Amino acid sequence: xxxxxxxxxxxxxGTSIKIGVVYRSNVIEQTKPAPTQDFDGPEPLIDxxxxxxxxxxxxxxxxxxxxxxxxGFVDFESGVVHNLTNVxxxxxxxxxxxxxxxxxxxxxxxxxxxxxxxxxxxRGAGRGLNHLVAITLGTGVGGGVVANGAMIRGARxxxxxxxxxxxxxxxxxxxxxxxGALEEYIGNEEIAVLAQRVYKEAGQEMTLxxxxxxxxxxxxxxxxxxxxxxxxxxxxxxxxxxxNCCWLLNPQAVVIGGGVAKAGDLLFGPLTAHLYSQLSGPFxxxxxxxxxxxxxxxxxxxAAAQSLEAAGIAILP
Amino acid sequence: xxxxxxxxxxxxxGTSIKIGVVYRSNVIEQTKPAPTQDFDGPEPLIDxxxxxxxxxxxxxxxxxxxxxxxxGFVDFESGVVHNLTNVxxxxxxxxxxxxxxxxxxxxxxxxxxxxxxxxxxxRGAGRGLNHLVAITLGTGVGGGVVANGAMIRGARxxxxxxxxxxxxxxxxxxxxxxxGALEEYIGNEEIAVLAQRVYKEAGQEMTLxxxxxxxxxxxxxxxxxxxxxxxxxxxxxxxxxxxNCCWLLNPQAVVIGGGVAKAGDLLFGPLTAHLYSQLSGPFxxxxxxxxxxxxxxxxxxxAAAQSLEAAGIAILP
Numbered sequence: 132x133x134x135x136x137x138x139x140x141x142x143x144x145g146t147s148i149k150i151g152v153v154y155r156s157n158v159i160e161q162t163k164p165a166p167t168q169d170f171d172g173p174e175p176l177i178d179x180x181x182x183x184x185x186x187x188x189x190x191x192x193x194x195x196x197x198x199x200x201x202x203g204f205v206d207f208e209s210g211v212v213h214n215l216t217n218v219x220x221x222x223x224x225x226x227x228x229x230x231x232x233x234x235x236x237x238x239x240x241x242x243x244x245x246x247x248x249x250x251x252x253x254r255g256a257g258r259g260l261n262h263l264v265a266i267t268l269g270t271g272v273g274g275g276v277v278a279n280g281a282m283i284r285g286a287r288x289x290x291x292x293x294x295x296x297x298x299x300x301x302x303x304x305x306x307x308x309x310x311g312a313l314e315e316y317i318g319n320e321e322i323a324v325l326a327q328r329v330y331k332e333a334g335q336e337m338t339l340x341x342x343x344x345x346x347x348x349x350x351x352x353x354x355x356x357x358x359x360x361x362x363x364x365x366x367x368x369x370x371x372x373x374x375n376c377c378w379l380l381n382p383q384a385v386v387i388g389g390g391v392a393k394a395g396d397l398l399f400g401p402l403t404a405h406l407y408s409q410l411s412g413p414f415x416x417x418x419x420x421x422x423x424x425x426x427x428x429x430x431x432x433x434a435a436a437q438s439l440e441a442a443g444i445a446i447l448p
Numbered sequence: 449x450x451x452x453x454x455x456x457x458x459x460x461x462g463t464s465i466k467i468g469v470v471y472r473s474n475v476i477e478q479t480k481p482a483p484t485q486d487f488d489g490p491e492p493l494i495d496x497x498x499x500x501x502x503x504x505x506x507x508x509x510x511x512x513x514x515x516x517x518x519x520g521f522v523d524f525e526s527g528v529v530h531n532l533t534n535v536x537x538x539x540x541x542x543x544x545x546x547x548x549x550x551x552x553x554x555x556x557x558x559x560x561x562x563x564x565x566x567x568x569x570x571r572g573a574g575r576g577l578n579h580l581v582a583i584t585l586g587t588g589v590g591g592g593v594v595a596n597g598a599m600i601r602g603a604r605x606x607x608x609x610x611x612x613x614x615x616x617x618x619x620x621x622x623x624x625x626x627x628g629a630l631e632e633y634i635g636n637e638e639i640a641v642l643a644q645r646v647y648k649e650a651g652q653e654m655t656l657x658x659x660x661x662x663x664x665x666x667x668x669x670x671x672x673x674x675x676x677x678x679x680x681x682x683x684x685x686x687x688x689x690x691x692n693c694c695w696l697l698n699p700q701a702v703v704i705g706g707g708v709a710k711a712g713d714l715l716f717g718p719l720t721a722h723l724y725s726q727l728s729g730p731f732x733x734x735x736x737x738x739x740x741x742x743x744x745x746x747x748x749x750x751a752a753a754q755s756l757e758a759a760g761i762a763i764l765p
Contacts, residue, residue: 287730308725
């Protein structure tokens, strides 16, 4: 059986651009992350990508493809980036076409949450499964869907927007005028704002910074009742959206990653309790709720793996 | 190109059992519906099915399969019925195995909402699409999912339970202890109970019977403001659940059938208004919200078509 070739994974984030050489589930070399704001639109960023790819190819033989994950809406087939969240200047940019012409390698471009989903499915917590939902919790909430052993991208390659799903038909207004969007309840900042309010009601004045999910984890581990109650609330709200994914898709597993998931059992405990108490037998009997395997490298690993699949190379675990 | 063979579709409902010979999208002969309660468990019902199938086969040559739709949880692969809603005596019954042994034809057994979905996808409003969600509105709310040009059944063949999806994480308790289940808001009876209350608040005493969805349609067509407001509420709640299906799966179409959908524009108007105002571009630009083509015959037509597919016969539109 031939070994899996190397591929380059690019993760264009709102803050920085990460570029790495990926071998299976490992980033074996990574260039220095560049601040996204240093690039004034797609062209200078493409120059940076081409330089980096050429440099990495000069040191690693047999790189078979380049995968790019972006924080926005992409046409996966054509590789046109329709727009990027918090990165101006990207309107209907033909990223796949321009990049593949210059580097002479197969290129794929996909939404970052899809790349994370692909990484967890092919290399991570969801390996070997045919039906899973992956969710990433951070400043925003994203996700991806695998069913019947394939990525589900939908009509316009936009599927998996778990953060926009509603948990309250009369709830808070999300970024698309969508009422009750999950992201408005359990995004990083929303958790901090809620925590500040609950602490205040309990007679404690806290700064927003003291109410970050990371700080709330530390407080909860020390037995702080308010912090524990907050994690229960986050688990209940996330559980509600996860439940909807389960009723609709009956997955084998739900994989949860991103910064907020670093809370570990503080999140997974309430989440699974709320979830399992509200699902019927066939939906929960074999359901696994799994922490993601990959952290910051998920985007690079998933993008790289997808470029191999696009190049016709079987993805071995 | 060979013609599509005939198949028999069986629809085991909570009230009656329908058995028909199906040619493409038509039930060309149907036996007299038998009341479900006349059968004391699976065995006498199997006898009835075998008699009916043999009778229909004696009059129609070339019947290639039998499909059975049931109102409950089925293992689609093995054809074991785990349980039926409102039909006692069906616990882990090997329906497919027992029936196919006796009638010597390929048999499939599936959930009734999946049969409806399959009918609409292969023969009805969703023909030719690769990504769709079908929803049936009646006493209960059911559904089914097609993505990447295939039925999505999930880990235990239970996918598509749109009626159990939550629209309020702190809402009404559904039949599985699930808070905010859509079915608890827009099932037939729930609509009537809500209507009775809203009329009372408006100073009008009404019986529950006067508040049925059918009666509410008549009143709304006459310009009754309370009835119009009620249909808007139903559209908003259903829209919330449909929106969740869209964010997660990005379908090309949502097909809506069942008794409550007979309200037509009274339902589809508010539904699409609420839905389109809360989705972003790629989710709504080409999204079709379509009335189902089939009514009471959807189960028979979908079950029959699935039996042909299981027998290796291509399903022509």
